[in-house]
Amino acid sequence: MATERSRPFVTSRLGVKSQTVLPKEVRAALGVGPGDQIGYSIQRGRVILTAVRAPQPDDDPFACFDEWASEADTEGYASL
Numbered sequence: 001m002a003t004e005r006s007r008p009f010v011t012s013r014l015g016v017k018s019q020t021v022l023p024k025e026v027r028a029a030l031g032v033g034p035g036d037q038i039g040y041s042i043q044r045g046r047v048i049l050t051a052v053r054a055p056q057p058d059d060d061p062f063a064c065f066d067e068w069a070s071e072a073d074t075e076g077y078a079s080l
Helices: 026-032 071-076
Strands: 036-044 046-052
Touching: 026 046
Parallel strands: none
Antiparallel strands: 036 046
16 A cells, blocks of 8 residues: 555646646545645645635535625635
8 A cells, every 4th residue: 555655756747828737646636626626835845735625514604605606706706
């Protein structure tokens, strides 16, 4: 069984718009796929990717306010 330290080092390239595709191994490790969000944490010169999971409805007191839950709203309020 592979440990965290024995996993391969994987790379990807940046395109002309500074976009990249997450390698299959990274997607599998994070458990993410198309449409999922990932978060970036910068710590001492390293970037840590984390899968961003939506809170469960029982845990989110604002879940009932779904009229502001569109992609446009998410983008519009992202910098707040």
